[in-house]
Amino acid sequence: MVLPPPSSRPSPGAPGRRAVLLGTAAWCVATAACSSGGKPSPAAASTGTGSRTPSTASPAGSASSSGSPSVSASPPDVLPGAVPWRPGPGEIEPAAKLAAVRLVEALGTWPVGKGGREAAAARVAELGVSDALAAQLAQESGSLAPSADAAVVRVIDAQYGGILPDTASVLVVCDQPTLTGSSVHHGGTTVDVRLSRDSGGWAVTSLHPAAPGPAKALDSAAREVLAQSRIELPPASVADIRSGAVHGSALRAMLQLAGTYRLSVSVVRSGHPLDVFGTDRPSDHPLGRAFDVWRIDGRPVVDPATSRSLITSFMRAAAAAGSYNVGGPVRLTGGATANQFFSDDTHHDHVHVGFSS
Incomplete structure (x- = not known):
């Protein structure tokens, strides 16, 4: 926008x-x-x-x-x-x-x-x-x-x-x-x-x-994400999850990824543009159907010294966890659909993990 x-x-x-x-x-x-x-x-x-x-x-x-x-x-x-x-x-x-x-x-x-x-x-x-x-x-x-x-x-x-x-x-x-x-x-x-x-x-x-909204009673997936030490969440993302507005598909994917990686989440729902920047297409983030990861196993995605194989393996693992739309600094091929993986300047510094439902 x-x-x-x-x-x-x-x-x-x-x-x-x-x-x-x-x-x-x-x-x-x-x-x-x-x-x-x-x-x-x-x-x-x-x-x-x-x-x-x-x-x-x-x-x-x-x-x-x-x-x-x-x-x-x-x-x-x-x-x-x-x-x-x-x-x-x-x-x-x-x-x-x-x-x-x-x-x-x-x-x-x-x-x-x-x-x-x-x-x-x-x-x-x-x-x-x-x-x-x-x-x-x-x-x-x-x-x-x-x-x-x-x-x-x-x-x-x-x-x-x-x-x-x-x-x-x-x-x-x-x-x-x-x-x-x-x-x-x-x-x-x-x-x-x-x-x-x-x-x-x-x-x-x-x-x-960010305006996460008031806390609500949580389901088991939300409670597990909040208790998982291998998932680092900033304050606004904690509040997003406690609001009950984050979709179960995103929560379950975080838990699945945490079985292999330590992931530092930057943004989940609030504090993100409502539309994909520069377009009128709604972003999955405000709908509670996406999260961004800025650091994997303690290594920032934006850092050139971070292993490209670490980033690509994480992106493929995100797709295997159910994401239909995985973006990052590396353009991958071989997805389940032609558009499952993408890369651009916006995603040079993080991995986007989005869900359709």
């Missing part, structure tokens, strides 16, 4: 300048996140090939694949330090991902006393975004800017929801510990960040955060 340009955006500068501003300003915002509550925790910058997963991004008691986000009583200085995400090798458009991630990091990271939409808009404006667009993006941030005293976004993965020459969707998958009083809440979300490209580089135009 190609979005119209925003009504107000900064005038284009020299090529690459916006990316520099985004990176510098976001670093300043991120490193201030814990300064008011005590000494920030030391942390190395994360990259596209070593992003944290839900099991390591937060202290004990954090959201996991086996239950709801938890709340623990903690003093302010245990709020994790910000870890700015950086793309690793093999990215097709790293500047697009950086622009999306820096925007999300700025919106979702603030020190004590700097919460609220107005403060969020001010942080976005510091990235070189016009005041009007910054206010729009702050209003569109959803649960990314909750009512909390302080918060830190730690990006798990940044994945394409779609990439065309001048427009893109980047799905920013993140943990977000928040502080309210003396309690730390371990949550997170996935944001579909839309961008356009002009002579000044990539610029964010709108945000579409």
